[in-house]
Amino acid sequence: MSSSEFPPGPEPLNSERRRFLQNLGLAAAGASVAIGASAAQPLPRREVTQWDAQTDVLVMGSGAGGISAAIEARRHGAQVLVLEKFQLPGGSSSLSGGVCYLGGGTPLQKALGFEDSVENMFNYLIAASGPYASQDKIQLYCENSLGHFQWLLDNGVKYAQRFSQEKELSHAEDSLYFSGNERVYPYCDIARPVPRGHVPPAHNQTGGRELMKCLIASAKALGADIKTNVSCERLIQEADGSVAGVQIEENGVRRNIRARRGVVLAAGGFIHNPDMLQRYAPELAKCRPHWGRAGDLGMGILMGMGAGASTLRMHHGFAVLPLYPPENVLAGIVVNRRGQRFVPEDSYYGVLGHETLFHQGGKGYLIVDADSDYPGPDYRVVVAQQADSVAELERKLQMPEGALVQTVEYYNRFAKKNQDPLLRKNEHYLGQLLKAPFKAYDLGTDKAFYAVHTFGGLQTTLDAQVVHAYGEPIPGLYAAGRTSAGLPVAPYHASGLSIGDCTFFGRRAGAHAAQRTGVKA
Amino acid sequence: MKKILFSALLGATTLLGALGARADMPAGDAERGRLVFAACRTCHYPEKLVGNHNGPSLFAIFGRKAGTREGFEYYSDTLKKADFTWTPELLDLWLANPRTFLPGTAMVFVGLPNAQDRADLIEYLKQFHD
Numbered sequence: 001m002s003s004s005e006f007p008p009g010p011e012p013l014n015s016e017r018r019r020f021l022q023n024l025g026l027a028a029a030g031a032s033v034a035i036g037a038s039a040a041q042p043l044p045r046r047e048v049t050q051w052d053a054q055t056d057v058l059v060m061g062s063g064a065g066g067i068s069a070a071i072e073a074r075r076h077g078a079q080v081l082v083l084e085k086f087q088l089p090g091g092s093s094s095l096s097g098g099v100c101y102l103g104g105g106t107p108l109q110k111a112l113g114f115e116d117s118v119e120n121m122f123n124y125l126i127a128a129s130g131p132y133a134s135q136d137k138i139q140l141y142c143e144n145s146l147g148h149f150q151w152l153l154d155n156g157v158k159y160a161q162r163f164s165q166e167k168e169l170s171h172a173e174d175s176l177y178f179s180g181n182e183r184v185y186p187y188c189d190i191a192r193p194v195p196r197g198h199v200p201p202a203h204n205q206t207g208g209r210e211l212m213k214c215l216i217a218s219a220k221a222l223g224a225d226i227k228t229n230v231s232c233e234r235l236i237q238e239a240d241g242s243v244a245g246v247q248i249e250e251n252g253v254r255r256n257i258r259a260r261r262g263v264v265l266a267a268g269g270f271i272h273n274p275d276m277l278q279r280y281a282p283e284l285a286k287c288r289p290h291w292g293r294a295g296d297l298g299m300g301i302l303m304g305m306g307a308g309a310s311t312l313r314m315h316h317g318f319a320v321l322p323l324y325p326p327e328n329v330l331a332g333i334v335v336n337r338r339g340q341r342f343v344p345e346d347s348y349y350g351v352l353g354h355e356t357l358f359h360q361g362g363k364g365y366l367i368v369d370a371d372s373d374y375p376g377p378d379y380r381v382v383v384a385q386q387a388d389s390v391a392e393l394e395r396k397l398q399m400p401e402g403a404l405v406q407t408v409e410y411y412n413r414f415a416k417k418n419q420d421p422l423l424r425k426n427e428h429y430l431g432q433l434l435k436a437p438f439k440a441y442d443l444g445t446d447k448a449f450y451a452v453h454t455f456g457g458l459q460t461t462l463d464a465q466v467v468h469a470y471g472e473p474i475p476g477l478y479a480a481g482r483t484s485a486g487l488p489v490a491p492y493h494a495s496g497l498s499i500g501d502c503t504f505f506g507r508r509a510g511a512h513a514a515q516r517t518g519v520k521a
Numbered sequence: 522m523k524k525i526l527f528s529a530l531l532g533a534t535t536l537l538g539a540l541g542a543r544a545d546m547p548a549g550d551a552e553r554g555r556l557v558f559a560a561c562r563t564c565h566y567p568e569k570l571v572g573n574h575n576g577p578s579l580f581a582i583f584g585r586k587a588g589t590r591e592g593f594e595y596y597s598d599t600l601k602k603a604d605f606t607w608t609p610e611l612l613d614l615w616l617a618n619p620r621t622f623l624p625g626t627a628m629v630f631v632g633l634p635n636a637q638d639r640a641d642l643i644e645y646l647k648q649f650h651d
Contacts, residue, residue: 086629095563095575204566204574272631289559294631379555379568449559 042237042307043256045244051258055081055225057513058246058259059266060232060300063091063293064499065481066266067215067224068506069464069513071155074222076514078261082219083230083248085267085295090212092268092292092453092482093499097169098207099179100152100503101496103196104145108176112163116194118142124191128181128493132313137487140462141504148504149198155218157211160201167346168325172203180494181348185424187493197496211499235263235303235477241468242475243307262476262513265466266506269454269482270298271317280314280456283357287319287450296453300483304458307477310469312485314456318492321353321443321450322380323366331431332368333411334443336360339394339403341411344423350492353450358490362445365397367408370435380449384442393438408433453482455492460484464509478513480506546613547637549644557633557642564628567649576628581650582607597626609643616642 056078059066067089070080082089103109103121122142126133141148153159164174179197181187200210220226229250236245236256245258269292270276276298277285305311323345324330330345334352342364343355356364365384368374374381387393394404412434414420418427442448458466458479465473466484480486486501558567564576572578577590585607588600600623605611615622616633633639 087625088627088629204571206575209575288556289562291560291563293563294629379559379562382552382555447556449556451559 042235042243042303043247045236045238048236048245048256050256051245052255053081054258054260055079056259056261057081057264057510058083058232058257058262059264059510060246060303061085061091061266061268061295061481061483062089062216062226062228063266063268063295063481064093064212064215064502065483065506065509066091066264067212067219068503069264069266069478069480069510070219070224070226071215071222072507072510073264073514074219074224074510076511078510078514080219080224080510081257081259082224082226083232083246084226084228085231085299086293087228089216089226089228090209090293092296093502094208094212095293096208096211096499097199097205097495098202098209098211099169099197099199099496099499100148100211101179101196101494101500102145102149102198103194104142106146106149106198108149108159108161108198109194109196111161112176112195114163114176114194116196118145120191120194121145121196124182124187125487127190128187128491129487129489130491132316132489134486134489136462137501137505141487141500144504148500148507151507152198152503156214157200158214159198162201163195166325167327168322168349169197169199169205169207170325173201175199175201179348179496181351182494183426184344184347184351185426196494199496208499215503232267232299232303235307237307240475241308243477259476261516262478262509264464264478264480264506264509264513265300265304265458265483266480266502266509267300267483268292268296269317269457270301271296271453273298276302277454281317281454283315283362284317284319284452284454286362286445287357287452288445289449289451291318291320291451291453296482300479301457304466304477304479304483307466307474308468308470309466309474309477309479310459310471311456312459313489314454316455316485316488316490317453318350318455318488318490318498319353319357319450319452320349320492321356321448322349323352324349326375327429329366329368329372329374330425330429331372331415332366332433333407334364334366335404335407336364337397337399339397339399339407341407341423344420344425346425346429348493348495350494354491356443357445357450362450364443366441366443367393367404367433368439368441369433370437372431372433373439381441381443382447384440384447386437386439388436388438390433390438393440397440455482455485455488455490455498457483457485460486460505462508463512464505465512476513476516478509480509545636546610547640549637549640549642551641551644551648554641554643554645557638558645561642567646569649569651579646579649582612582646583609583650595627599623599625600627609647612643612646613639 062084159175182193234247385396466477481502567579577593
């Protein structure tokens with residue numbers, strides 16, 4: 001090349017400007033963005049002179065989304081290769097509670113005496129999901145919920161015919177419970193409350209391990225090839241924009257794998273990618289713990305973006321503030337720094353966390369009396385202040401004079417009559433705060449346990465095809481699970497929506513890819 | 522069996538100089554460690570009454586022989602064959618180098634690169650014993 005290169009490269013930073021950027025912390029941020037971008041840049045097909053291996057459908061990731069895609073692609077006759085970056089398959093799904101949100105009258109609901117309908121389930125999901133809901137995905141999911149339950153049974157997932165009344169499933173023997181906000185105002189008035197959390201019986205909420213054990217065994221029995229310790233690094237893209245394969249890395253060696261029918265990106269969310277998290281979801285970034293297995297590095301999302309994909313809801317996620325169990329603490333009240341209540345305390349813990357994190361700046365207190373206190377020190381919360389009277393507690397918390405006293409008096413006045421006109425907490429959880437000591441547990445993000453995970457991801461069609469920024473599907477590219485933006489949105493209002501989305505739309509990705517026509521030779 | 526631990530230690534040491542870092546382990550703060558450890562609760566609980574989860578209970582972990590928690594059926598061969606006792610120093614080494622020290626265990630984990638975080642986590646875990 002001649003000395004007068006065109007276009008010219010970027011001007012080198014002079015030392016003064018570099019110092020300025022460093023002070024802002026931008027120099028480091030810029031560097032990390034550059035690393036992500038180069039890794040995610042698709043490799044042009046013309047640079048691949050020879051394929052090292054071939055398959056019909058290549059699946060990146062082995063959580064619920066990827067394995068469901070693999071099962072369905074095999075059922076449609078495609079050759080399937082699943083690549084898992086770490087030493088064990090299962091992804092974050094295998095660490096989850098394993099709950100799948102299902103309704104419309106499943107055999108388990110019916111056997112346990114609950115009457116549900118597609119409309120009733122749809123009405124709840126639309127109301128609770130709020131303005132960011134993907135209505136078309138919710139509708140399809142509700143209409144096919146019975147078939148999806150049967151699919152889980154067909155793949156060997158077992159459920160016990162037992163219902164639990166508890167807000168969080170802690171009994172190892174039960175399989176159906178109210179896993180979300182169905183019984184909480186105003187949703188209890190919009191749709192008749194019905195339990196829809198379906199979970200394999202397991203102790204200590206290890207249902208995800210049971211679920212993934214079954215799905216992985218089924219995928220293997222159907223002939224899917226699952227390889228571990230193989231990392232998908234770059235998409236390989238044809239000149240027309242369609243996806244031809246993936247460049248992988250195994251034991252430090254890069255290889256090019258042809259995917260004749262499609263590539264399914266199912267590599268989780270990005271909760272363990274600090275740069276992406278800071279860039280897209282700063283509220284989630286400041287919470288701890290970051291909840292998910294090691295593979296939630298955002299690689300699938302970056303690879304999709306590199307191929308021109310559109311993303312949705314990148315700042316959304318779950319922010320679970322698990323104040324319960326025990327349920328006696330829900331007689332207490334959750335207040336902001338001005339001593340005001342803002343959320344029914346019996347809300348699903350994803351809603352409690354969302355309201356506190358996004359609408360109160362990640363600050364607040366749980367106020368309890370002796371009867372509504374935790375039985376002992378608890379890893380989730382610490383006491384900010386305690387006092388013998390509410391007035392003294394208010395002073396110690398430096399709240400506006402009279403604010404907390406007024407809140408507690410108003411709450412007690414109606415709790416005495418089993419009412420909560422302000423927020424309509426269910427009477428089952430109402431109780432006056434009368435008995436000293438009064439304690440304020442700190443719900444600040446620097447003190448309380450907020451389990452956070454990302455929901456933002458690639459925009460996909462009802463068949464899980466990845467949508468380009470200009471609105472058309474990218475041929476041969478699919479996404480499922482938390483690499484895509486699906487059923488779960490903020491606020492997260494029911495356990496089992498994410499696993500439900502992973503498995504249901506994972507299936508659709510696998511089926512559509514396996515049947516894709518018009519593929520280049 | 523000793524050989525497994527020895528080679529693991531050697532690998533981590535030569536690659537990352539972790540043993541050198543070990544000598545400078547900062548003083549831990551258990552209250553900070555409460556939230557550092559929080560991420561581990563997808564799989565591990567140190568509270569005696571909770572017991573095993575996706576991973577084994579970490580109650581009274583220090584001074585305990587690795588891979589021997591009662592009732593835990595999911596140990597990898599690596600941990601089943603491990604012949605050493607958990608110390609704060611070895612846990613620090615593992616958390617700093619999850620893919621070189623004890624590779625191939627069932628603990629799929631990105632690592633905890635910050636030495637202060639590791640010290641805080643370890644100080645927190647020390648509280649859980651009879």
